Amino acid sequence: MKLTTEEQSILGGGRGEAAKRALEYQLEVGRFWGAKRFVPVTNVHMMGDIEVMGDGGLAWLKEEAGRGARCVVGTTTNARCMDFAHCERMGQDAGEAVKEKELIATLRRMDVVTTDTCINYQTVYQPHLGEHVAWGDTGTVIYANSVFGARSNFEAGPAALAAALTGRTPEYGFHLDEHRKGTFAVELKARLDDLADWGAVGKLVGESHQNYYAVPVFHGYRRAPGADELKHLGAALASYGSMGMFHFVGVTPEAPSTLPSERMVVSDPDLDLVYRKYNLGDGDARLVVFSGPQQSLFEMKYLASLFKDRKVKAGGTCIVTTNSAILRQSRDLGYAKTLEDAGVTILEGVCFYILQNLSPMREKNRWTNMVSNSAKIVNIIGAHRFNTILRRSADCVEIACSGVLK
Amino acid sequence: MNITVNRAFGPAVEGEAVVSEEGFSPRYDLDRWTGVITKPGHKLEGTSIVDKICFFPTAKGGIAAGWAFYDIKWKKIAPRAFIFGVTNPVMVQGAVFAGIPITEGWSPHPRDAVRTGDWVRVDPARKIIEVLKRKS
Numbered sequence: 001m002k003l004t005t006e007e008q009s010i011l012g013g014g015r016g017e018a019a020k021r022a023l024e025y026q027l028e029v030g031r032f033w034g035a036k037r038f039v040p041v042t043n044v045h046m047m048g049d050i051e052v053m054g055d056g057g058l059a060w061l062k063e064e065a066g067r068g069a070r071c072v073v074g075t076t077t078n079a080r081c082m083d084f085a086h087c088e089r090m091g092q093d094a095g096e097a098v099k100e101k102e103l104i105a106t107l108r109r110m111d112v113v114t115t116d117t118c119i120n121y122q123t124v125y126q127p128h129l130g131e132h133v134a135w136g137d138t139g140t141v142i143y144a145n146s147v148f149g150a151r152s153n154f155e156a157g158p159a160a161l162a163a164a165l166t167g168r169t170p171e172y173g174f175h176l177d178e179h180r181k182g183t184f185a186v187e188l189k190a191r192l193d194d195l196a197d198w199g200a201v202g203k204l205v206g207e208s209h210q211n212y213y214a215v216p217v218f219h220g221y222r223r224a225p226g227a228d229e230l231k232h233l234g235a236a237l238a239s240y241g242s243m244g245m246f247h248f249v250g251v252t253p254e255a256p257s258t259l260p261s262e263r264m265v266v267s268d269p270d271l272d273l274v275y276r277k278y279n280l281g282d283g284d285a286r287l288v289v290f291s292g293p294q295q296s297l298f299e300m301k302y303l304a305s306l307f308k309d310r311k312v313k314a315g316g317t318c319i320v321t322t323n324s325a326i327l328r329q330s331r332d333l334g335y336a337k338t339l340e341d342a343g344v345t346i347l348e349g350v351c352f353y354i355l356q357n358l359s360p361m362r363e364k365n366r367w368t369n370m371v372s373n374s375a376k377i378v379n380i381i382g383a384h385r386f387n388t389i390l391r392r393s394a395d396c397v398e399i400a401c402s403g404v405l406k
Numbered sequence: 407m408n409i410t411v412n413r414a415f416g417p418a419v420e421g422e423a424v425v426s427e428e429g430f431s432p433r434y435d436l437d438r439w440t441g442v443i444t445k446p447g448h449k450l451e452g453t454s455i456v457d458k459i460c461f462f463p464t465a466k467g468g469i470a471a472g473w474a475f476y477d478i479k480w481k482k483i484a485p486r487a488f489i490f491g492v493t494n495p496v497m498v499q500g501a502v503f504a505g506i507p508i509t510e511g512w513s514p515h516p517r518d519a520v521r522t523g524d525w526v527r528v529d530p531a532r533k534i535i536e537v538l539k540r541k542s
Binding site: 025054153155156173211 | 413415435438444464469470495496499502
């Protein structure tokens with residue numbers, strides 16, 4: 001890779017040992033992908049919590065902090081694995097909570113802004129067209145590339161942190177024009193009235209085109225989609241298809257004026273089939289989750305309207321996750337009270353999928369099924385041995401309150 | 407028969423092959439305390455990847471995978487190498503971070519060259535995978 005004078009200086013230790021090690025690591029990743037140079041980044045979003053990092057990751061992080069690791073660009077954190085106010089009741093380990101607090105303190109020492117959100121693009125930072133960033137999780141990356149026209153690859157925790165320390169990332173993948181072109185067209189004939197429907201589209205399109213560099217071009221939809229709809233679409237495309245970008249004609253800034261030759265169509269019967277295909281297992285309807293991604297303010301408002309004057313069925317658990325800013329606003333606006341009066345548990349700063357101790361939690365509660373309106377979370381939670389079922393938002397609420405799975 | 411790969415990282419390693427027809431994510435599919443693939447319905451459900459040379463056609467999802475490789479290496483349940491048909495940046499960032507050899511792209515397809523249980527050698531510098539001994 002061709003290095004600037006500044007990069008050569010970093011490699012020579014001019015910015016300290018931690019930045020040097022970070023750039024050496026980035027060079028290896030860049031070489032693998034055939035990057036010719038680095039590009040400066042203006043913002044970093046990183047995943048780092050004790051559930052994903054483990055003891056090894058925490059030990060490494062503390063070493064780097066000790067070596068003087070400091071962020072040189074604005075750096076935020078993704079959703080984490082514990083809401084300390086709820087961890088005892090959720091059956092999470094006290095010992096891991098101590099480590100998680102230590103981890104957060106270490107990140108702050110490195111100048112990381114611990115926002116604990118996977119919807120940074122809705123609540124914290126909105127990059128502009130052409131802006132290079134280094135983001136993860138995948139849902140944030142596909143939103144940045146597609147909706148904002150910013151440029152990011154999927155940056156795993158260590159890779160994002162390296163970018164934060166050096167202020168740059170190897171130029172490959174979605175930083176380059178050649179990978180940002182649509183590769184196949186998807187005509188949206190379906191009505192898509194619920195957020196779960198948008199996730200189901202992501203499932204159908206992602207599963208059939210599993211490739212980081214597959215870029216679908218959506219067209220033909222009857223109206224302009226909203227931010228939460230694009231969020232569920234993108235999160236599902238990234239999850240099922242490992243995709244990092246999509247276009248939406250008339251909506252996203254880099255959508256092409258000519259459609260690629262490969263075509264597919266998504267219509268209402270296709271979506272009906274998605275919902276019908278879920279195996280209902282033993283019919284267990286005691287766990288309903290609204291998470292992955294965290295809920296926006298408008299999702300909180302909508303859920304509050306659905307749960308108003310209703311109660312989660314005795315013995316059941318309904319979990320909603322969001323970030324601290326949205327939760328504060330939801331409290332001010334009364335949405336949180338409505339949800340909590342209905343027996344819903346609101347967790348702050350976490351995602352259900354990465355909750356520490358999730359498998360033992362499942363066993364202790366004898367949960368077999370997990371019902372959600374998020375196509376992403378029903379896909380990614382398999383290793384914890386949940387049987388997962390995607391349902392529309394209002395159906396999820398009905399299932400939570402009636403205890404009947406349909 | 408040797409397999410050539412397009413991109414590669416890491417030192418040369420030898421080990422027993424596990425050849426999957428289905429893609430992989432260490433978060434979606436793997437029990438990160440035992441190294442066994444536990445996702446219900448995965449084509450390798452019940453298979454351990456500890457100390458194996460793993461052949462996967464695709465990579466699935468997830469940023470969290472980036473820490474997972476270091477985590478399983480730390481727990482001494484990591485595979486010796488990941489051989490992907492098509493991979494994504496997270497798998498590469500995670501493998502490089504953990505120091506686990508990783509490759510992308512293959513010719514011929516492993517289904518025509520290697521079977522689960524064969525002893526293979528991965529040489530990232532030469533971008534080649536050799537079958538040293540067939541499973542008896």
